[in-house]
Amino acid sequence: MNAVDTNVFVYALDVDEPVKQTKAQQLLKDLTAGADPTxxxxxxxxxxxxxxxKRESAGRITATDVQMHFDDFLAMFPLVTPGAAVFPRYFDLHARFSLSHWDAMLLAACREVGVTTLYSEDMDAGTDYDGLKIVNPFA
Incomplete structure (x- = not known):
């Protein structure tokens, strides 16, 4: 099973980063059509x-755009919420890999729900976190 980090969704909308925007959009399209669930x-x-x-506050998009983009992303993949088991995993991953708080939370949530591949620009690509592989789609 796959998951996508926030930066991929953000780049899919970022006209200031056209190369990353194209790669992010293609990845999301491929994952949506792929056989492996995301x-x-x-x-x-x-x-x-x-x-x-934040983009709305900066005047880059409207409130209507916020909801439209958010709804579009929500429609791509099923939304999953981890349970209480995420916290012991969080403490273990945080301690063993010296991760930031939010990275450890994300990886723990991925492991709890069965994700084996996380697409992210922000973590060490190629690193295996207990069976969870990080892939940088922009590399």
Missing amino acids: VLLWQVAGELLSNLR
Whole structure:
């Protein structure tokens, strides 16, 4: 199962980064059409909404755009929310890999729901976190 980090969704909308925008859009299209399921993690959805609101506050998009883009991303993949088991995984991953708080939370959530590949620009590509592989789609 796959998951996509917030940065991929953000780049899919970022006209200031046309190369990354194209790669992000193609990845999302491929994952949507692919046989291997992809999920949208609750944390990623929250971070994405926060990013869209920042763009709105900066006058780059409207409130209507925020909801439209957010709804479009929500429609791509099933939204999953981890349970309480995410916290022991979080503490373990945080300690063993010296991860930031939010990265450890994301990886723990991925592991809990069965994600084996996380597409992200922000973590060490190629690193295996207990069976979870990080792939940088922009490399």
